[in-house]
Amino acid sequence: MADGGINLNDFDLAKLNESDKAELRQFFANEGQKARIQTTVHNLTDMCFRKCVTGTIRSGKLDKSEEGCMANCADRFIDVSQLTVKHLQNLRQS
Amino acid sequence: MDSSGSVKAEVIKQVKTQYAVENARLLVEKVNEHCFEKCVPKPGSSLSNSESTCFTQCMEKYMSAWNQVSSTYVERLRREQ
Numbered sequence: 001m002a003d004g005g006i007n008l009n010d011f012d013l014a015k016l017n018e019s020d021k022a023e024l025r026q027f028f029a030n031e032g033q034k035a036r037i038q039t040t041v042h043n044l045t046d047m048c049f050r051k052c053v054t055g056t057i058r059s060g061k062l063d064k065s066e067e068g069c070m071a072n073c074a075d076r077f078i079d080v081s082q083l084t085v086k087h088l089q090n091l092r093q094s
Numbered sequence: 095m096d097s098s099g100s101v102k103a104e105v106i107k108q109v110k111t112q113y114a115v116e117n118a119r120l121l122v123e124k125v126n127e128h129c130f131e132k133c134v135p136k137p138g139s140s141l142s143n144s145e146s147t148c149f150t151q152c153m154e155k156y157m158s159a160w161n162q163v164s165s166t167y168v169e170r171l172r173r174e175q
Contacts, residue, residue, distance in 0.1 A: 006108050011101055020102040027106055035113055041167055042120050045160045049128055053155060057132055060154030062162065070162040078170055 048073035125156050 016024070052069035053062075062070065133148035134141070141149075 015097045017098040060151040071166045074166040
């Protein structure tokens with residue numbers, strides 16, 4: 001979240017006590033992780049919708065084959081991204 | 095509430111709102127992109143009934159697809175961590 005966002009200088013952070021500071025740090029870590037997951041889901045959906053929903057739109061629901069395709073597509077994309085990392089690690093070791 | 099607690103609550107509230115807005119913005123952008131492409135192949139002088147029906151269904155479909163990917167991905171993360 002780069003722009004249009006929140007400027008922490010707008011808050012009176014000096015008022016925070018240590019335990020609230022710790023809680024906020026945890027909150028930021030959690031929200032950051034959630035945001036990363038959501039960004040990945042957006043990207044995967046974008047990619048996989050293009051691959052899986054190819055016909056004319058006839059209903060608002062995913063049909064069975066589209067549903068299976070979306071799940072497979074997401075899973076296989078994770079497979080290949082892991083493969084890339086593994087391959088690069090092998091290259092570095094040899 | 096003490097002032098530390100109220101500053102904390104305000105930070106949390108604003109950050110959550112900001113994330114929700116960003117998430118919605120991205121979803122709207124993607125739905126428009128995909129469904130305009132699918133449902134309005136040849137833009138006419140106005141949006142026809144069939145185009146707008148298609149668009150609504152496409153939007154619902156895209157959101158189902160998003161949920162499907164989300165549960166697949168989250169399940170995978172849980173299995174592999």
